[in-house]
Amino acid sequence: MSYRKLTPEEQWVIINKGTERPFTGKYNDFFETGVYTCKQCGAPLYRSKDKFPSHCGWPSFDDEIEGAIRREVDADGRRTEILCANCGGHLGHVFEGEMLTPKNVRHCVNSISMDFVSAEEQAASKGGSVKKAYFAGGCFWGVEHLLQQQEGVVEVISGYMGGHVENPTYEQVCSKSTGHLETVEVLYDPARVSFETLAKLFFEIHDPTQENGQGPDIGPQYASAIFVNDDEERGVSEKLIALLENKGLDVATRVLPMQPFWRAEEFHQDYYVRTGKTPYCHSYKKRF
Incomplete structure (x- = not known):
């Protein structure tokens, strides 16, 4: 087995x-989309969707990749150590009963024990x-x-755009x-799902009229819009709006040019x- 020096x-x-000292690790206040791997052997340990802000000073996760983590009770019998199941490298400790998330578990991990592989890097490697x-x-x-449930979607991030x-x-x-709309950033694999499929689903999980x-929820920040990357996405969006209007819908959705996306606070993620x-103002209704 080959280990990193x-x-x-x-x-x-x-x-x-x-x-490591609290609040000093590179991943303590870090919430990009991807996978955290063992610094020593490279084995995948945690997914970004399971990371949450615990404000304890170290990266915190409320779940692990299946089979990635080994638990051992400390010599003093008081705390439970967590180690990489592949190489035995020390990661930190796991705590239960704090009620910080519905899973009621906190993996308290040293940043220095991990590396991070972004979703883009994962896709490129494949x-x-x-x-x-x-x-x-x-x-x-x-x-x-609701968009997160679509096959081919890697991650959906809540944020703000247009202001x-x-x-x-x-x-x-x-x-x-500020002029911003509550917006989601959808990371998806174009080999598994198309922009058109995502746009159709978008029109079917909210009221575009x-x-x-x-x-x-009333206010300009809740308006319906698609922010497009290029002319192809604009064409697809306008085609779908025309289809809905031909069905008798008075579509209020705007098609707007790409603008800077600002990730929302971690409280809003997932x-x-x-x-x-469960969602109180979104549900699926077939429109196409």
């Missing part, structure tokens, strides 16, 4: 079971690619939740003063999965 600092944590599409259709919680303020907060967007809101609730 570790630096003295990495050896101190991974081999000698040390702990000879493929990941594309991004952007949809706004009311509260991003429901749009994210004039850089890196806005949820409170600023809700004040209706409602202006200035969605369901009970909201329905983390809370166990």
